[in-house]
Amino acid sequence: MASRVIPVAPFDLVVFGGTGDLAKRKIIPALFRRFVAGQFEEDARIIGAARAALSGAEYRTLAEEALKEFSAEYVENSKEVAAFLHMLDYVSIDATGDGGWEELKAKTSTDRVQAFYFSVAPSLFGALAERLHSYQIAGPEARVVVEKPFGRDQETAKALNATLAEYFDETQIYRIDHYLGKETVQNLMALRFGNMMFEPLWNNHYIDHIQITVAETVGVGGRGAYYDKSGAMRDMVQNHLMQLLCLIAMEPPAIYDADAVRDEKLKVIRALQPVAPHHIVRGQYEATDTAPSYRDDAENPRSFTESFIAMRCEIANWRWAGVPFYLRTGKKLRARSSEIAVVFKALGHSIFEGDTGPHRNILSIRLQPNEGIDMTVTVKEPGPGGMRLIDVPLDLTFAEAMAGTDSPEAYERLIMDVIRGNQTLFMRGDEVEAAWRWTDPLINGWEARNDVPKQYVPGSSGPEDALMLLHRDGRRWRDIKA
Template identity: 70%
Template sequence: MVSRIIPVDPFDLVIFGGTGDLARRKILPGLYHRFCAGQMPEDARIIGAARSEMDDKGYRKMIGEALDEFIPHTKREAERVKLFLERLHYTPIDAKGDGGWKTLKKLVRADVVQAFYFSVGPALFGDLATRLHEHEIATPESRIVVEKPFGRDLESARALNKVLADSFDEHQIYRIDHYLGKETVQNLMAVRFANVLFEPLWNAQYIDHVQITVSETVGVEGRGAYYDKSGAMRDMVQNHLMQLLCLTAMEPPSKFDPDAVRDEKLKVIRALDEVPTENIVRGQYAADDEQESYIAHSENPASRTESFIAMKVDISNWRWKGTPFYLRTGKRLRARMSEIVIQFKETPHSIFGEDAGSHANVLVIRLQPDEGIDLRVTIKEPGPGGMRLIDVPLDMTFADALGPEGEDVPDAYERLIMDVIRGNQTLFMRGDEVEAAWRWTDPIIDGWQSRGDRPTQYEPGSSGPEDALMLLHRDGRRWREIKA
């Protein structure tokens, strides 16, 4: 199979926060991979902008060291690294003042695609947007990329939307969620809407329930102060899991178009029911012999912030009424795993009798670590002795199915940055979508804060609190196991 790499138009990409961790760890290594794939045109340029006093030579040295650190040596070729670094420029900038903006204006070209990546804290989004506008650096076709968290509640999200809208139109704003750039997430849409096999069955008549799990083995080390103001609900559910839920549950859009797709996602969010207290489980990881507790990394020894949350969510529309969606995410769990599980109902009548047992099809979309799709079907167990049924997987692991080329599937940041340059907003959140998600999330957070609810302690390396298991057990269901 031959993959087609389509180069993008010439561009200037300015990375505000160009010396920061995200730029060094993800953005610039991702751009290097796109350069090596032949997707970056000859005259494309990348401009780092940050507070540090540095020249082009110093910046290239810094990013060269980052490439050494974050890209395997087998994918680093000295000559290609040299050519890539030659495309890098740097200018010091004062986000809250006027220092460096005249220099940046001279550096950014007006006759190519302009993209400005806000790889900084949300507190600086407004300052950067305003100065790009006031110094007449941005054009009506420029694009800005903003990282999460996009607000911490509905009020702050509205304020951020307003301050960006003062300088940029909605079609210029790219709110990035790297989960939507994953190959398997996009394949979810392909599986649903490019195969007649699934879409007729994709509803409450045939699907018993849906599980969405994002499990992490890491804790909050080094991020305790930030995480204590966020928690799993704000950090993961309101954005990542919400997006996965929307892509799973949305109606078929009329076409694969940014606004058509986002219109359907917005309808899902607006159809979400309020979540009763008994359908939410919050947890906080304790300490064990090898690892410290969440509290050890928090600035508040009495912190009530959750590092784990599980929820039963209902969608009140014709397609999904009666089919629950179970969401689960947490830190310090047994394994690093992200997946969407579509649990189909059992056949309405079995011709094989009670001895054959109960069987139902399961579709598993694996997002990490081994991206792929697994469809479990029921067959006869080989051998004599009657009709014994077993469930077996039809497994498509991308690395196996695509051969050597599957090893070079772009990561999420690579794909999304190239979509920005192309002007394709399909995989980015729209302002009204963000606000709708907060409108659903805020009452949940306000409820447990007003009641003073404490999260349940759970053991590191487990699947989370026992109450999360009961969330499904009381419905006669079971979580798909988090396997180490």
């Protein structure tokens, strides 16, 4: 089943930080795969820009090595690789000075779609934006893409938004969160608003609670110094998990439109209640015989930064009053797994004699590694001996059900959305600031209390205290499994 590929208009894409890790791992391979899929023609121009003194030919060699390492299609599509590399060029540029900007201007045109990808530190956003305008490189409809972190608190997020707003309108700014590009994340809206069987049940009359889990098996490794300044709350909850919560809890937008969708997400964030300290559990992974602890990886023996966090949240509105949302994310857990589990209420009464119950329908949306959806339903256990009930999943694994479909990876979809001018899957400035407004008091609270994260064993499901977060409510976490 081949999906329909909609070509985009000719474009210039300038990747600032074009020699960096993100460009090599994600951006260049994503563009190559979209080119192979036929989504754009050879008249597109992709320009890397960085401080390194490289020629265009040397940059194409760098890109070719990136494709060999990070794009499985390389061997099978050698002709396409050559055609793709022909579109690439490079400018050695001084982000805070004058070097290279006139050369960049000569390689781009305001007569076509322009996108400027800021794959650099946020401290350089202002300098890049100012020079794009002072050198008259960016046209009136140019688009700028920025990666997280979008600040480290509400104050810095506001300052970052204000810096970008000096040179670009909000309709030109694309704050990218790769989680929103995942096929299953987008299916949340299709699942909710495209199926009659779900939307009438999507409220506190039928749903008992919702769990959102993003678990990783890796530690912070070489990112220790960076991670120790952010932690799981800033690195994952304030953006990725917050976005998942918004999509699962938002009201139906009037139309499927970027601002209509983002208006409803913003309402969810504003309705989030403050979280009491006893509803937050923070943790750090311990050392093992063969692997270092979090503090070893962070090179900070007195670090209070969390590599794991779990919390119980509530949304103060008519739809969700009384329904807890349990969020958790962490490093060095049992399996790499991202899941949203919607746990429905149990039946008030069972008609089956001897049934030990309670049985619950659970809608599980798997984001990674095996994207798909399953619904746990109660059926009769096969065989003689009366009406014995068991819970079994009705499973839809996308890779199996949609075999042969061209399913773009997150960065592929999001970059093409930038070229199309579709902001639906990108965060708006007020949304980012509202998320920090809710997050800041939680961080400030545990810092003021000098809370020490609980230790947990690598390969486990996190600290024991996180289990108690649900046990106190008579509930339990779903198993973390790949």
